[in-house]
Amino acid sequence: MTALGAAAVATHVPYIAGRWVDGIAGEVAVVDPATGEPLATVRLSDTAQCLGAVDAAAAQLDAWSATAPARRGEILRRAYELMVERAEELAVLIVRENGKTIHDARGEVAYAAEFFRWFAHGADRVRGDMRRSPGGTNWIMVSHQPVGVALLITPWNFPAAMVTRKLAPALAAGCTVVVKPSLETPLTTFALVEILAEAGVPPGVVNVVTPDPPGEAVAAMLADRRVRALSFTGSTEVGRVLLRAAADNVIRSSLELGGNAPFLVLDDADLGEAVAGLLVAKLRNGGAACTAANRVLLQAGIADEFTALFTEQLLRTTVGNGLDESTRLGPMVSAVELDRVTGYVRAAADEGARVVVGSAGPGGAGHFHPATLLTGLDPDSALLRREIFGPVAPVLTFVTVDDGVRLANATDAGLVGYVYSGSLERALGVARRLESGMVGVNRGVVSDPGAPFGGVKHSGLGREGSEEGIHEFLETKYVAVPYH
Known part of the structure; x- marks a missing residue:
């Protein structure tokens, strides 16, 4: 065999x-x-x-x-x-x-x-x-x-x-x-x-x-x-x-x-495209990717609308055995990983974060964690300093682009970042300022065999x-x- x-x-x-x-x-x-x-x-x-x-x-x-x-x-x-x-x-x-x-x-x-x-x-x-x-x-x-x-x-x-x-x-x-x-x-x-x-x-x-x-x-x-x-x-x-x-x-x-990838959405972005990109950047591989969007950073003018659209998509996420063609979120690899991510969410909630949505898992013996959206986090929250490596999306808002870039760079990690904007010039300006080895501009995937993959800082x-x-x-x- x-x-x-x-x-x-x-x-x-x-x-x-x-x-x-x-x-x-x-x-x-x-x-x-x-x-x-x-x-x-x-x-x-x-x-x-x-x-x-x-x-x-x-x-x-x-x-x-x-x-x-x-x-x-x-x-x-x-x-x-x-x-x-x-x-x-x-x-x-x-x-x-x-x-x-x-x-x-x-x-x-x-x-x-x-x-x-x-x-x-x-x-x-x-x-x-x-x-x-x-x-x-x-x-x-x-x-x-x-x-x-x-x-x-x-x-x-x-x-x-x-x-x-x-x-x-x-x-x-x-x-x-x-x-x-x-x-x-x-x-x-x-x-x-x-x-x-x-x-x-x-x-x-x-x-x-x-x-x-x-x-x-x-x-x-x-x-x-x-x-x-x-x-x-x-x-x-x-x-x-x-x-x-x-x-x-x-x-x-x-x-x-x-990684601790920031996913920045500027106020001139196409919100439908940005939501679709975040679904890929956050939920691909159940969030267990070094390139996963770890922190969702939304410019204040579009934050409520974007959050509502993303919440709607998370509610449609089908959780179950990965072999089922209808499944969009499978189990975590082990009980240890499940307990770790569950602990992160519990600690964030204890700090005052609001759990906006979580899709229902099928229960049973598998290591399932619901797709989760958190708001109301303090910028100094411990969760924002961790690589979540699971289907959990913490959301923060910022006022100016400078504020967003500062939030994005407030980490020792520097593998990848994402930025969505209706202006390519504006997006590239942010991309140049992000302290990361890779940046996705108006796209939720950066991996490509023909591209140099790697990061800076830690x-x-x-x-x-x-x-x-x-x-x-x-x-x-x-x-x-x-x-x-």
Whole structure:
């Protein structure tokens, strides 16, 4: 039985050196968030097994790095084709282990596959250059080489896209990798490993480990001098810990960390378009996205009308099992996440916030949270400093555009922001002032394989996707060549 049939498979094991190997540190259950029922069990890796995965990756580094870029690209292109062929199967698997709606899961699979296609065309297009030295005595030849073995650590919220967004550029660059997926949603990673093997990735180039708790094993891998790159997506708190651990070996680190995205609606915006954009920016993936609109900032003149329109849409939101085509909001991934978000709303209400609306969940054993709209928050509310990562929209109003920009920037996070205005010049003026790595102007989605994804301030280091993404896995080399 393959990993793509994971919903029916009893046990999954780590993947090292091209083989499924038995975990040796116990096992953990993967649970369907909609039912609370176990889907599968995953055998856990201990520290020694994780270091064995580093061994396997290091053993194949020279051969994979020497593989012709065009061949690496062909393999990634084939992986893209296989993902497209199996898109519905993958989408169902994502819903089963993650809880998001089937509509969101289909979108994720399409997005995730695009990274294989994008970097298939990037493997043989890494640019170097050759220039004459200022003194005229030699030529300066600049090229780019694979950084080495890369450790990729991925979260639970996008179990396909967060893996391919790291794997594709690493493989295109000529790096070998060790992947540590979230143990809440590891089954999609196992499915992608099978696809890559079928596409032609040699044994040992991609390895998957499953330590739990991960701290000791991850620290040991970062302490191994053969590991030269770290790519992590997750919370800012964990990112700080990993960056400290990576510092000892001066490991090249790409960190996509927490967000606290402002969603600004100016008084000249098309309110229908802005409401539609907020529904996507807030409720896509159940709000469990680093790019989710975390704070809704409305200019005073349109605040009441906008809130009424958005409330009307939230009341129409269908909550239920993500496999149901009519569902627009699925369960949260775990009871822990449900309790966390419920606690945030309760604390905000205790501080004086008004719960305007919440769609009714289906009850039962699933981890369902209603779509929730909060008003009347104090600008210093603790909720506004947190990344909610759930279907909760706190609303604040502002008077002038300057006030709105100040509210938007009043956070240590700086991943993404959104602004809606009927004037492109006005919107771009706000976009330039927002302290974030990305801005959506009159649109609720910014993610694109061809765009550089990443943030500023405490939201991380480096960029993923686009031409910048492959350079996270490349070192620049300068060679002085005699001039003739």
